Amino acid sequence: MDFAEAAVDTPEGRLAARVVAAAPGLDREAEAQLIRLLAPRVRRYGQRHLRDDHAADDLVQQVLTLTLEKLRAGAVAAPGQIASFVLGTCRRTVIEQFRGERRREGLLQRYADDLPLADLHVAPRLDHERVARCLERLAERERAVIVLSFYEEQAAGDVGRHLGLSAGNVRVIRHRGIDKLRRCVDAGRGMAA
Amino acid sequence: MNRTANHPGGLALVDYWLGDADAATTEAIDAHLLACDACGAEFDAIVALARGVRGAFAQGRVASVVTAAFVAQLKAEGRRVREYHVPRGGSVVCSVAPEDEVLVSRIDAPLAGVARLDAVVSRSHGLEGEERLHDLPFDAAAGEVLLANALAEVRGMPAHDTVVRLLAVDAGGERELGRYTFHHRAST
Numbered sequence: 001m002d003f004a005e006a007a008v009d010t011p012e013g014r015l016a017a018r019v020v021a022a023a024p025g026l027d028r029e030a031e032a033q034l035i036r037l038l039a040p041r042v043r044r045y046g047q048r049h050l051r052d053d054h055a056a057d058d059l060v061q062q063v064l065t066l067t068l069e070k071l072r073a074g075a076v077a078a079p080g081q082i083a084s085f086v087l088g089t090c091r092r093t094v095i096e097q098f099r100g101e102r103r104r105e106g107l108l109q110r111y112a113d114d115l116p117l118a119d120l121h122v123a124p125r126l127d128h129e130r131v132a133r134c135l136e137r138l139a140e141r142e143r144a145v146i147v148l149s150f151y152e153e154q155a156a157g158d159v160g161r162h163l164g165l166s167a168g169n170v171r172v173i174r175h176r177g178i179d180k181l182r183r184c185v186d187a188g189r190g191m192a193a
Numbered sequence: 194m195n196r197t198a199n200h201p202g203g204l205a206l207v208d209y210w211l212g213d214a215d216a217a218t219t220e221a222i223d224a225h226l227l228a229c230d231a232c233g234a235e236f237d238a239i240v241a242l243a244r245g246v247r248g249a250f251a252q253g254r255v256a257s258v259v260t261a262a263f264v265a266q267l268k269a270e271g272r273r274v275r276e277y278h279v280p281r282g283g284s285v286v287c288s289v290a291p292e293d294e295v296l297v298s299r300i301d302a303p304l305a306g307v308a309r310l311d312a313v314v315s316r317s318h319g320l321e322g323e324e325r326l327h328d329l330p331f332d333a334a335a336g337e338v339l340l341a342n343a344l345a346e347v348r349g350m351p352a353h354d355t356v357v358r359l360l361a362v363d364a365g366g367e368r369e370l371g372r373y374t375f376h377h378r379a380s381t
Binding site for chain 1: 203204207208209210211212213223224226227228230233236237238239240241242243244245246247248249250251252254255256257258259260261262263266326327328329330331332333334335341343
């Protein structure tokens, strides 16, 4: 499946080029904008691959610290494709974390205060009571599959194995249930607003 | 923005989040999310929904069929799980304690050959009424059905009896697989 972005001229690429052009000085405004743009993206990568919000926040700090360091030093080969550089750094950092390497601690101590992350975008939180009310409206199968899938973040095969369902069947039920659940939660939000 | 791409869509992002996407698709979505904020927002909404479900269940607001493996995992994580195991035709005196976090009814049933499973739940003592749960998921080989109760709701209930009847349903009609009585004592 190809979801590749053809990054011809992107905001993050332009900002990265500004950071490089300012060296050996600093373009603080470009750096801050670049961090604001990239931080939520790196955080999502961390959420997916580290399954922990705190670890994801640490990943943001590590990856973006290194990114700025490399841009300032002119060590990024193609600043216009900074997203590719960041992705590679995310992958290497997560692998290093799994190997238990401690480089990140040294990086954080050196540069953590240098990152303007105070206004980092964080995914919204839903009202649990509203979610519960919407779950109640689902068919029993849909509710069971969604609870088992999301509570333990289990793949379809694992959920289905203990419910007498195939992985494919779990995915169909899950997708149908999520669609209903989202519509219900979103409708409740609209009414509350 | 000057970009062109196929966007993965919500269903692919759910698969990605839950580990149901293959390695190549996962890598492709990793790369896409590093460049596409619209899909990032969609991903955030899925994660928020997942966290909302987790939170609602953790707070005891959701009743659902669960599995023995799921209950074992909750215990392994240190959650306080109270279980009541009821044989066919049996009964149990039950209650909940303040420290309980999850309340599970485990009921034995001969599920081999059952095409569809329904449950009829009726309560006494001021909570009269009958609720039918349609088409419960089950593992025929397990020989039991596990129901996680909405603990927050149960805590507020007075002493009463709950009778659960499990029904096998097929084109020819329905037959009772078992009847189970829970003598609930109010929380202290």
